[in-house]
Amino acid sequence: MADQPSTHNEIMAAITGDVVQAGTIHTVILRGQTEEAAPVPRQLPGAPRDFVGRGDHVAALDSLLATSSQNAATICVVAGTPGAGKTTLAVWWAHRVQRDFPDGTLFVNLRGFDREEPLPPSLVLTSFLQALGIARERIPLGLDAQSGMLRSFLAGRRVLMVLDNARNAEQVRPLLPGSTGCFVLVTSRLSLTGLAVTDAARSVALELFTPDEAERLIRDVVGGERVEREPEAVARLVDRCARLPLALRVAAGRLATRRLSITELVDEMGEGRARLRVLSSPPDDHSAVSTVFDWSYTRLPAEPARMFRRLGLHPDAEFSLHAAAAFGGFDVTEAHHQVEELVDAHLVEPVGHRRYRLHDLLHSYAARRAETDESPDSHVEALRNGLAWYARTALAADRLVFPGHPSLTVEVGPSDDEAPVADRSQAWAWLDTERMTLLSAMKAAHSRHLYEIAVALAGSMRCLAFQPRALWPIRLEAESMGLHAARAGNDPASEMALLRRRADTYQMLGLWDEASADLEEHAVRAATSGDRLLLGMALCGLGRSRKLQNRLDEAWDHFLRALPLVRGDRRAEAVVACNLSQIGVGLGRCREALEHARRELELRLGEGDVVGEGYALHDMAVAHQALGEDRSAVECAERAIALFRGAVASERYLAHALETAALSHARTGSRGRASRCRQEAAAILAQLGDLRAGALREVADGDASTHSRAGGEAPSPCQPA
Structure with missing residues (x-):
């Protein structure tokens, strides 16, 4: 079968920003983040420095490990009162035994009883699957599908999983492996009896320290000589702290850093023994x-x-x-x-x-101390300053990750603080690390009517387009809250921008009616205000929906209507030209498609966007190829390849350009060059988890076989140095 012209309509947020995207967002892999083989995850926090006692509990865990089930994963719940040292025990023991789990150690704080909302199982599953080497775009959207993928991946592997601070059994159950070889250690303030009933979980109850364990902890922190000088004071300190490990560590830490005798410490603490009772129920933790x-x-x-x-x-x-x-x-x-x-x-x-x-x-x-010890004005100022710092840093990181793209213009106050982001890689790493904190900060700002901060933080959530599909609903939640904040704060410019972005998120999720509702509202408001550019942007968004649904005639009409409205804005016009070129090829209007691609390149040049230039060149290559002009297609594709090789987060674009070059190489008889281009494209797609990689590699092998029989040809620029 003869090779046929092809086009790729995938384009990520890094190209089109707020205006429109030319296809489905799948993933962005920054250089240095993908490996041929994922390293074995070892996610435990550092081992506790002052672990003491707990001999019976350690023995119970050791026994469970030694008698692990041959039919299912072993699950153990360490339950105890707040401050009893559940996490300390779990992390210390996990460090001690993780050598028995050659396939990895996974750890997460589920935030079950933190002031923040508990982590949803979907977010944890996404993190675990990525840590185990699953490509982001292969992670499914639904919780059941994610849970099934984790169980399938862990089948036959030995992995230790530590699920710290669980709220309830429902939070834990989707995270559990299903086969022998894995050990799951859960900590919680509750006994989680539901796991015992449905998942055969075993329980280890963590009580207070014994007097001997409490004294050993004090001795380890402050030194044996001081303990031996004041044995009665040590006993009183143990009593004052109710043998609660957290209280003992705090008190002993004070002794270790101050010129203070144990007797002086105990006297200063007073007789508040009744207030230091062990909690009988989690809601009573404020008195602990x-x-x-x-x-x-x-x-x-x-x-x-x-x-x-x-x-x-x-x-x-x-x-x-x-x-x-x-x-x-x-x-x-x-x-x-x-x-x-x-x-x-x-x-x-x-x-x-x-x-x-x-x-x-x-x-x-x-x-509570901030509420009681700060004046109302200083309390509000400190909170605003901290949340505003997150907003400023998030906006700075967003601009670096999306260079040259429209950003929200919300003002959150000037500052001389040091931003921890200096380039695109640092910006991406910061947004990735802080994504849940940014969401919590946005909710805190919104609840306190700090609307400009909430809007800015919502705007930074477009980075989640680069994350697995499982996280896209978080972006949707953030943009919906940001829209509410923009409306409450009377910020129409941000409201319009977030309407476009939320429509984009709806499109990513395949929610076409919801996307259309946002875009139509955007169009009506733009038409009412007489803003031609904003109206053009709304038409672009509507056109993109039609394009993604393969309704190409309707998409063509929308982008043609948008074209005169966006002229004068180089980026917006370039995006329209890009889409008209790609849709034109699909409709067989190839000569028009080539002219639109040339206009796209003209608009991209001089804007400092090398990825955009490469994309325009690739659109030209596809149009030339559809016209049967394969030598021109190769020339444009290889110029795009050179640009993509030097640009961060352009792996998928590089793979597509290599495929386009390979097709025209093959059609002009350069089978060896075609093979090398396809082999490289297949390797990139395999790293990205694209299922087309195997088929592409088979085609490349066929090219290589034909080339060998023909005697070979000169090297191609497609072949990397």
Whole structure:
């Protein structure tokens, strides 16, 4: 069968931004993020430095591991009161045994009892599947499909999974593997009896420390000599702390960092034993360990105390050093000093390079201290400053990830703070790391009527188009909330931009009626205001919906109507020309398609968008190819290939250009060049999880066989150096 002309109508958000996208968004892989073979995940936080005791509990876990079921995964729930050390035990034991799990260790804090919303299972599944090497675009959208994919992937593998801080059995159940070889360790304040009934989970109840364990912890933190000098005071300290591990660590941390005897500490703590009772139910956590927290907090110097209580305003228990500086009102250097002092006092836990976490009880306690110890004005100002820092940084990162594309123009206040993003790679990494914190910050801003901040944060969520489909509903939620904020804040420009973006998200999800409703509202408002460019953008969006549904005649009409309306805006006109070129090839209007592609290239040149230039050249190549002008097609395709090779996040574009070049090489008799182009394209598509990779490789092998019999030809620029 003769090779036929082809066109690829996929174009990602990095090309078209707010105006329109030319096809379905699947994924963007930044260079350095894909590997031939994914590394074995080892996601555990650092091993606790002062783990003591728990001999019976460790033995129980060891026994479960030794007698793991031969028919199903082993599931164990470590349940206990807040502050009892469930996470410490789970992480310490997991470090101890993870060598028995050669296929990886997965860890997640499910936020079951944090101040933030619990993590949805879909988000956790997406993260786990990516960590195990599943390409983003292969991860399905539905929870059941994601759960099934995880079970299928883990079949026959040995993986240790630590699910920390679970809210209920429903949050855990979709994450469970289904076959032998895996071990799941769950921690929760509740016993999660539902898992025992339906999933044969075993339970380990974590009680308070024994007096001996409590004394050993104090000895390990403050030193044996001091303990031996004041044995009675140690016993009183254990009693004051109710043998609760978290309380003991906080109190011992204070002793380790201050010139203070144990007796002085106990005397200063007072007799508040009744207030330090062990909690009998999770909702009562506000009264837990209050005496120890009060004592430790009130003896902090002024600046660390301010830092601590303002960390209670942070929307998430985990935070970066830059975020701490923003909420605390310090520069980054001073913030580092203050946070490290809180680490020494066991009030803050380091979790990575310049990243920290507050225990959920301490996070709630810090928030209450901010409410009581800050004046109403300073409390509101600190919260606004911190949330505004997130908004400014998110906008800066968004502009770097989408260079040259329209951004929201919302003002969230000037600042001299240091942004942790300097280039596109850093911006992408920051948005990826902070995506759930950004969502929490947006909700916090919205609930406090800080609408301009909520709008800015909603605008940064378009980066989720680069993430698996499972996360696209989060983008939809954010843009819907941002729209409400824009309307409440009387910001019509942002409202129109977010209407277009939400329509784009609806299209990504295949919700055509919802997308049309947003775009038609956009069109009506643009027509009423007399804004020709905005009306043209709405027509582009409607045309894109028709194009994605393969209603090409209707799509052609929409883009033709948009063309005179967007003239004068180079990017908008380039997008219209791009779509008319691609649709024209599909309709057999190939000469018109070529003219539109040439106009697209003319508009892209000089705009600093090399990916856009490459895309226009590729559109020209496809049009030449459809006209049977294969030598011109090769010339344009190879120019596009050269541009895509030097651009971040252009792997899929590169693969498509290589395929186009290969087809014209083959049709002009250059089978060796065609084979090399197709082999490279197949390798790229395989990394992206594209199912066409295998078929493309077979075609390449056929090219190579034909080329070998013909005696070969000169090397091609398609072949990478």
